Amino acid sequence: MKTRSAKPLRCLRLLSLVLPALVSAFGPAEATPQQKNTNEELLVVPGDAGHSGGRLVVSLRGEPKTLNPLIAADARSREVIGVMQADLVHINRATQLTEPALAKSWKISADGLEYTLVLRKGLRFSDGQALDADDVVFTFRVYLDESVHAPQRDLLIVGGKPIVVRKVDAQTVVFQLAKTYGVGERLFDGLAILPRHLLEKPYQEGKLGQIGTLATAAPQWAGMGPFRLKEYVAGQRLVLERNPYYWKTDAKGNRLPYLDELVFLFVPNADAQVLKFQSGETDVISQVSAENFSVLSRQQKSYAMTDAGPGLEYNFLFFNLNDAGEKTSPEMQRRQKWFREVKFRQAVSAAVDREAIVRLVYQGRGGGIWGLVAPGNRRWGDENLAHPARSLERARALLKEAGFSWSNGADGESVLQDADGKAVEFSILTSSSNAERAKMAALIQDDLKQIGMRVQVVSLEFRSLLDRVTQTKEYDACVMGIASFDADPNSDINVWLSSGGTHLWNPSQEHPGTPWEAEIDRLIGEQMSARTFEQRKKLYDRAQEILAEYQPMIFLASPDILVGAKNSVGNFHPAVLEPYVLWNVEQLYLKSSPENGAR
């Protein structure tokens, strides 16, 4: 009933969209967006040729906060910004390789310090204004301006110095690096090119932060992405319309995107997303948990669920190896003596039942991991890394070697004690908002009970947990997870480096605290400026092996990327990189076949 009554409406709506476009075609002498212009160098993308029109509805877990990439700090805002902005060079989420975007080509000088990027001709922002090298230079000036506090800034400091950006001509920009950079042109991925004509004035006035809030954004904002803002209803939804100036076409020469509208519905949690998808109110869904995936899979009729394979999230257990010096309580010192013992950590790793974690937490849709590079990362995994099976015997042997022994507890259970006869008892922190990690912690607790360790699981609300781990450093151990942004391991650089803020077991060290951390620092530093993939891979492999030996992070498991889409959505090719289903949103289209009607 509902769909039938909606159809005429949709036709009307289509008309109302097309009409103004027609009118404007006879308007100003400027190149009209719908016509192809010989001065435009459009990017032709492969894939099924779809047909234009229609609306795709997607749910967003929470509200986006801003459309301004300079201040966006949360995942939702980034997801929305992702379809409204574009970068110079883009990482193809499916192949995990770079490809031309706003820059049609690039050249790296022989010494690896100079990147020359050539922009496409005829590029226009979503408000119709032309984009040229000045916009690019402006963009990077803003990103690098310390007073703007853009989160992008830290990416653009190479070898301790900011990248220097220079305009050569209207189409050519040169980026000068202080040091060779192994990541190469991947650097440019995700760095949105900003409209100078709109932002120059607020930038001079120091008001960049106030621009692009959702309530006021419409006239103040323009981007290079496939969609632009149409309507925002606070707390409910964000409606985007197709950007008529978008710079991609399909093989047949139709300008992309196919969709007329992209709607983000704001829902507060994952279950609400699932319900909306199941009832047919949304067209695609991503980041589905294994439990919900099996619920949705049970009755696929008008939609299909896909297991896109292992992703880039890695979950791990780590112990508090911070050295707080004299402030440490004697109690804490005693525990840290255990934690600092490599064999203790190796024993914990040997006792953890990764198979059970994968089965009970991910219902088998995931895999155990033994190193920092997640299995979804096709090029960077270390084939030589050992994957030892769970072995309580090995765990016991390791503990015995390290001077631990067992005694009988009050209720007849065996209790592990250290060389001084103190029972081994500690707590593991988990975030109360993440059910999966809480489950892992409960399983680990039971695993470790079998080698006599008494473990308390303390679940804390996330900020409280972060405060303990990164600020007060009053904790024993913690289960956490990180999802890498990119398949290049450099996106996790601050986990590797002892000076990094996410080197969680002992963050932001001035000097590496242990010889093996120093060695990892050296290897990572070396690969930063190494120029070939093979060189970098070798260095990273070595670093991974050191990590696996010293076990500062005990790697647990990595979930598959689980997604779903209605059968009517064409060109749906989920990727294991963010944004899992909307990465090729400009190519998504709605099939107008009988299946579409049979919801």
Place this chain on the structure above:
Amino acid sequence: MRLRRSVAKWLVVLGVLHGIVVCAGFFAPYDPAEQDRKSPYLPPMRVHVVDEEGHFHARPFVYAFRLRQGTFDQYEEDAARSYPLRFFVRGARYRLLGILPSRLHLFGAEDLRIYLLGTDAYGRDQLSRLVFGGQVSLLAGLLGAGITLSLGLCIGAVAGYYGGWRDDVLMRVAELFLALPWLYLLFAVRAFLPLTVRPLAAFFLIVAVIGEVGWARPARLVRAVVLSAKERDFVRAARGFGAKDVYLLRWHILPETGSVLLTQAAILVPQYVLAEMTLSFLGLGVPEPVPSWGNLLSSLQQYSVLVSYWWMYLPTLAMVPFFLGYLGLASSLQERGPAYKIERRSLGSLT
């Protein structure tokens, strides 16, 4: 007489129910924290007396469940072998009433773990968790409600009886208490507690804090009743005879608040038991693997559990008798109230 009997009836019901919870170790077949990782989300086993061939057995028995190949949570009954139920068996260690070590359990089976209420995500016995869970939850509920009501009664009575500036101050403080963002205080309390404090102890501390914070509502309710009760003729008469404030409050005014208080109590206990779920969500609840009613129910808040595993609802059904018991007792006591009062009133006029 009839009324007194109904009170006794409810007391017996509640006594039996609480008895089961207190002696959880005996009634629960297994250790509530023990994981059976091969059997996550196992449905409740059916107790049979008639086997596949149609033969009747005097001793009830169960069949084992086998995981269907290639699935995570699909089981089928395997009638190849029957496992008779045994009573008064020896099993997991526990301490009766927290002191007496024992291994005696009401029932069990040989060579098979039996799950009469199914299992949870870790393959833990739901029945054992339900019975043990009552210990933490009822204690938390009674503790929280007790603190709240006694504070509410005292403050409400003072505010209503004395009136004037005392009423103003107390009621404004009550509003202050109702308005403040207590969650943040709880976060802070949890943050300042060292992790060496046992998580369960931390939970009870937080329940006590909530109990202390919650007095404002009952206080306002009590005050409303006291306001009018103190102007009743018999109270005025008693005052005229020279009765002191404390005497008046104790014998004439507070009895009037009985029905409001009892109703509040009967509602607050379940509310505090369930409040734990919200607390768990914020990381302030009962820690794993300790079972509690709150964390048994909280799995129902997940959509996937709600639609996939019907036996996860069973704990809810089991809790209804408890709360019904409280409600029943409250209303029986209430029915007793007026009769008692009339008696007292007539006595009052005699003296």
Place this chain on the structure above:
Amino acid sequence: MMRYFLRRLGHAFLLIFGVSILAFLFTTLAPGNYFDEMRLNPQIAPETVAALRAQYQLDRPLVVRYASWVNSLIHGEMGFSFAYNSPVAPLLLVRARNTLLLTVTATVLAWGIALPAGVWSAERVGRLPDRLISWGTAALLVIPDLALALGLLVLAVRTGWFPTGGMASVDFEDFSLLHKLRDLALHLALPILALVLSALPLLVRHVRAAVAEVLGAPFMLAAQGHGIPRRTLLYRYALPAAANPLISLFGFSIGALLSGSLLIEVVMSWPGLGPFLLEAILSRDLYVVIGGVLFSTVFLVTGNFLADMLLYWADPRIRTKSGAR
């Protein structure tokens, strides 16, 4: 009378002042701050986070922050949201409106059901209808609000009769007025049902208890003896006599208009204060939380004030006393 009103108004301002100070204190005591999550982003340096904290004055002393907050309150902004990078007041107002739409309807309905149900049950104490209501309220007490709301959503998915949460269809703007109203009503139905069901046990129990107590009183027997019809007896005589605790309860209902539906809003994706404040609480968007607290304080004070006025109006005994003073 006027003096009493003014005095209460003065108290209300004092209260709001007190609440704002304590709310500031509490939110500072809780561990962590808004920018902490950035620390987990491997691509952002700790210095950047520190600079952001400084930019938003999070490193300044509490007194300074309070003063600048009061200043922005006077300008009608109620502080600044870190997440939305904009003043708090407009953010809150939009969502508070949605919440009120939901809760006012639900409160009216809940009282409309609870009063007759409670009276009906009190009249038949111990008999079957009373038992049934007892069982029903006990069951409702045990079912967690959230599970109840989720269950209703499952119903919506299975039957397709109702939308699964949210406040409006995507096409809402294009609908005709009638169609809009129908759409809104459909979206309102389930959250309201959840709210009413979760509020009922408390209300029904209290109404029943209060009325049952009055029914046994001598004046009721006398009235019955005079042959006054049952309905008049129950609603004109018994209910007003039993009103005192109910009026306080009604005050709470008003006070809870902004804060009572938060969790159900989260489950039902209602675009009100619930999801908004929950996210702000968890992400430590302090001024949003403080703003939300102040908003609901205003309602709370109003509710209690109304309750006190009603008490004064409904109970002659209190009235004569206050009049005498």
